[in-house]
Amino acid sequence: MAERGVEILCVGTELLLGSILNGNARWIAEQLAGLGLPHYRQTVVGDNVERLTAAAREAAERSSVLITTGGLGPTPDDLTTATLASAFGAALEERPELWREIQEKLSTGGRPVAASNRSQACLPRGAEVLPNPLGSAPGMIWSPRPGFTVLTFPGVPSEMRAMWSATAEPWLRRHGGAEGVFVSRQLRFSGIGESNLAEQVADLLNGSNPTVAPYASLGDVKLRLTACGSDHAEAEALLEPVERELLLRCGQHCYGRDEESLASVLLRQLRERGETLAVAESCTGGGVGAAITAVPGCSDVFLGGVIAYSNAMKQRLLGVSPDLIQSHGAVSDPVVTAMAEGARDRLGSDWALAISGIAGPGGGGPDKPVGLVHLAVAGPDGCQAWAERFGDRRGRLAVQQLSVIRVLDGLRRRLLSRG
Incomplete structure (x- = not known):
């Protein structure tokens, strides 16, 4: 099984149209890496019998395990189970015990039980039920050919993940043919571009075990470290010296690991200090507050904020002097300093953070172009303000998102400098 590997097949026209981001494939791929299972290919097909049939048959020729997501349920476009059965010449049979379970789930949840729901109780002969603890659409574990097994999941991420943890992962650990134990770690960086970061750690990007790979998103760069060992402890031991070297070279830009966010790191730092935070926002319209309040338990640190979009609100709610606005403009260091204070x-x-800028697409001029943003961090030892020029090509939302990232990182660095 290790030679042929695992393949992922995602089913759904909405994925092809771009209406839904294909987060399931990414999540499954990460789980496979953690299990040490070789994974060589991902495919997306729409809700089409012919194309789904062709994709499944092709996968059977080159893979040992095919994992599908989507197309399970009672609606006409839920074709996966019936199509897979037909593709490999198997008859569907109703499982009475499964139908009773589906009826019970639907009635308990207050949903009507339609005749179409009965199709969810039909599986190919010989298939094992892959239970769905959070929904009514079960999956299956089925081997239509020797050396080839299909595991099917619904497209709803929460249902798919619950089914994976409860049933699929144990099955894959027993039957998947892992090549070892893979351990991955992700370091997150801010205030440095991907090319600059890659240049500083170029020699470490060429390793084979562990591997180091950069990934960039708006305002954020990640380095994923992956090691393979005979067991978890050996893989962790391989990662440690590489991570230590990365932090030695670029540690001032590294704000967190794995799923940590700038906001969660900041809140932890402030909590450890017994200090509190407030925000004053103009062009971001509450984006900083939203990033902070997305972190559970933030209320012991975050007191609240003011969205002062108009000059009048800056004066009335934050006490900004009208003379400052008249002399320097609302988008300026003096005004954003007054907002933070x-x-x-x-x-x-x-502590308080403040932002005022020109997010666009209009409103800019020669001296203050679109994409110009002023930010400030006020604290016990005074206020620091600075300007960022994000340019007019990124778009309004990107300017707002980058502004949030930069001001949060500004406070992070300020806290680090204070020790």
Whole structure:
């Protein structure tokens, strides 16, 4: 099995149209890597019998395990189970015990039980039920040919993940033919571009075990470290010296690991200090507050914020002097400094962040173009303000998102400098 590997097949026209991001494939791929299972190919097909049939038959020729997501359920476009059975010449048979379970789930959840729901209780002869603890559409584990097994999951991410943890992962550990134990770690960086970071660690990107690979997104760069060992401890031991070297070279830009966010790291730092935070926002319209409040338990650190979009609100709610706005403009260091200090004073926080800028697409000029943003961090030892020029080509949403990232990172670095 290790020679032929695992393949992922995602079913859904909405994926092809771009209406839904294919997060399932990424998540499954990460789980396969963690299990040490070789994974060589991913395919997406629409809700089409002929193309789904062809994709399944092709996978059977080159893979040992095919994992599918999507197309399970009672609606006409839920074709996966019936199509797979037909593709390999198998008859569907109704499982009475499965139908009773589906009826019970639907009635308990207050949903009507339609005749179409009965199709979910039909599986190919010999297939094992892959239970769905969170939904009514079960999956299956089925071997239509010797040396080839199909595992099917619904497209709903929460259902798919629950089924994976409860049934699929144990099965894959027993039958998947793992090549070893893979351990991955992700380091997250801010305030440095992907090319600059890659240049500083270029020699480490050429290793084979562990491997180091950069991934960039808006305002954020990640380095994924992956090692393979005979067991978890050996793989971890291989990662440690590489991670240590990466942090030695670029540690000031590394704000967290794995699923940590800038906001979660900041909140932890402030919590450890016993300090509080407030925000004052103009062009981001609450984006900083949203990033902070997305972190569970933030209320012991985050006191609140002010969205002061108009100059009048900057004056009334934050105490910004009209003379400052008249002399320097709303998008300026003096005004954003006054916003941060006003938020800190009026909300009674130890720290305050402030943003004022021109997100576009209009409103810019020769001296203050679209993409110009001023940010400030006010704290017990004073206020620091600075300008960022994101340019006019990124678009309004990108300018807002980058502004949030930069001001959060500004506070992170300020806290680090204070020790």
